[in-house]
Amino acid sequence: MSDPRAPIISMRNVSKFFDDFQALRDVNLDVRLGERVVICGPSGSGKSTLIRCINRLEAHETGEIIVDGTVLTDNPKNLDKIRGNVGMVFQQFNLFPHLTVIDNLTLGPRRVLGLSDADAKARAMKYLERVQIPDQADKFPRQLSGGQQQRVAIARSLCMEPRILLFDEPTSALDPEMIAEVLEVMTELAASGMTMIVVTHEMGFARRVADTMVFMDKGEIVEIGAPEDVFTAPKSKRFGTFLQQILNH
Amino acid sequence: MKRLTICAALMLLAGCSGNWGWYVVDPTTPKGLINLKFMLNGMYYTILLSVTAISISVVVGLLVALPGLSPKKGWRRFNRTYVEIVRAVPILVLILWVYYGLPTLTGITLNVFWAGVLALALSDSAFQAEIFRAGIQSVAKGQYEASQSISLSYRDTMRFVILPQAIRRILPALGNQLVYMMKMSSLVSVIGMQELTRKANELIVSEYRPLEIYTVLVLEYLVLILIVSAGVRWVERRLQASEI
Numbered sequence: 001m002s003d004p005r006a007p008i009i010s011m012r013n014v015s016k017f018f019d020d021f022q023a024l025r026d027v028n029l030d031v032r033l034g035e036r037v038v039i040c041g042p043s044g045s046g047k048s049t050l051i052r053c054i055n056r057l058e059a060h061e062t063g064e065i066i067v068d069g070t071v072l073t074d075n076p077k078n079l080d081k082i083r084g085n086v087g088m089v090f091q092q093f094n095l096f097p098h099l100t101v102i103d104n105l106t107l108g109p110r111r112v113l114g115l116s117d118a119d120a121k122a123r124a125m126k127y128l129e130r131v132q133i134p135d136q137a138d139k140f141p142r143q144l145s146g147g148q149q150q151r152v153a154i155a156r157s158l159c160m161e162p163r164i165l166l167f168d169e170p171t172s173a174l175d176p177e178m179i180a181e182v183l184e185v186m187t188e189l190a191a192s193g194m195t196m197i198v199v200t201h202e203m204g205f206a207r208r209v210a211d212t213m214v215f216m217d218k219g220e221i222v223e224i225g226a227p228e229d230v231f232t233a234p235k236s237k238r239f240g241t242f243l244q245q246i247l248n249h
Numbered sequence: 250m251k252r253l254t255i256c257a258a259l260m261l262l263a264g265c266s267g268n269w270g271w272y273v274v275d276p277t278t279p280k281g282l283i284n285l286k287f288m289l290n291g292m293y294y295t296i297l298l299s300v301t302a303i304s305i306s307v308v309v310g311l312l313v314a315l316p317g318l319s320p321k322k323g324w325r326r327f328n329r330t331y332v333e334i335v336r337a338v339p340i341l342v343l344i345l346w347v348y349y350g351l352p353t354l355t356g357i358t359l360n361v362f363w364a365g366v367l368a369l370a371l372s373d374s375a376f377q378a379e380i381f382r383a384g385i386q387s388v389a390k391g392q393y394e395a396s397q398s399i400s401l402s403y404r405d406t407m408r409f410v411i412l413p414q415a416i417r418r419i420l421p422a423l424g425n426q427l428v429y430m431m432k433m434s435s436l437v438s439v440i441g442m443q444e445l446t447r448k449a450n451e452l453i454v455s456e457y458r459p460l461e462i463y464t465v466l467v468l469e470y471l472v473l474i475l476i477v478s479a480g481v482r483w484v485e486r487r488l489q490a491s492e493i
Binding site: 057094098099108156 | 392397400402410
């Protein structure tokens with residue numbers, strides 16, 4: 001952990017099946033502390049499955065995933081330790097609709113981290129300010145725009161103060177004019193040194209923010225490298241075609 | 250047409266047909282007032298019986314519903330077995346079995362009230378379990394995933410995230426069950442529970458006016474249940490106003 005070059009996430013030959021369908025094929029991926037990884041690929045390529053394996057929303061069948069020195073298994077103790085370190089932002093936000101924004105944010109800190117109500121609230125307000133919506137604290141999620149909801153969801157993850165944040169297509173459910181405000185918050189997070197793995201098709205964001213670009217197809221990592229390299233000279237034909245399709249539409 | 254129906258009903262109830270003898274429950278006469286009070290006395294046990302039974306059955310129903318949602322086959326099988334067996338027994342049969350059968354089997358004798366509560370709660374719990382299961386299943390998968398992603402325990406996930414949402418959705422069904430329980434509590438009269446129906450039957454034995462007394466009984470249930478229904482709708486509106 002003291003060695004900054006040692007990977008904080010390490011995936012070795014990870015495979016995952018949904019019945020007969022192989023969602024992940026022998027995936028190998030290392031992520032260093034503070035690294036920003038962007039994963040792209042056509043739908044069904046396994047990119048969401050890949051990051052959902054990291055906090056075990058999906059269980060991998062073979063291979064090994066090590067997060068911050070802990071091997072990912074069904075052992076509840078290990079799982080709690082890993083999930084405490086890994087936050088996740090979902091495509092559909094998944095805010096708790098019956099709770100106000102502030103209650104969405106304080107639930108984890110109060111019940112999981114054991115913070116007092118006052119401390120949890122102070123922490124929640126700190127992160128709401130960071131995502132620039134402290135004035136929405138007492139509203140219910142349905143009263144907010146999509147972009148605001150996603151920013152609340154990011155703040156909810158941050159309240160647990162994770163070392164790694166996973167983003168599963170965070171802007172795919174948003175109207176175009178709201179994508180920018182969410183990407184702005186994510187860019188700011190990246191600048192602050194947060195370790196991030198982002199599944200997205202926002203290539204502009206990838207170019208600006210990513211240290212490592214990963215392209216997946218049919219459950220495999222087809223291409224991996226620095227964005228300036230992979231964007232200018234894709235090694236595989238599949239990635240080239242994919243980029244053409246995304247950039248031309 | 251509507252007016253005609255109301256007129257006919259009023260004439261019937263006013264005793265114009267000649268077959269009615271309202272004196273038996275006429276509150277302006279001393280005898281009628283005593284009879285009416287005697288009947289209304291049953292209200293206390295009807296309410297106490299059904300409310301106690303439903304309170305227990307909600308808790309038992311939830312405890313039976315949760316294993317039904319487990320990924321483990323054994324737990325789900327327990328849920329199915331419980332629901333199928335309990336649901337198959339008629340309430341009246343269950344009441345008789347608990348009151349007359351259970352003491353012989355276990356040596357524990359329950360008084361009429363608790364035998365009634367146990368039978369009603371047991372019978373209703375199977376239905377509550379199905380209602381809860383459907384309600385919990387209606388909550389989106391993303392809510393569990395979001396809870397897991399902030400390391401919330403299973404208990405806290407249920408308590409703070411899933412059940413508050415599920416209960417809002419199943420409230421109309423829970424209201425139906427409460428009304429149903431109030432009506433089914435009349436069956437406990439067969440083992441001698443002094444509730445509305447029993448009181449009516451006892452009065453008929455001495456007064457021999459079943460038509461009037463049963464009509465009053467119908468009205469008693471009607472008023473009771475209309476009040477309960479209005480209460481349930483009020484709670485529903487309040488919960489809906491607060492969110493979703």
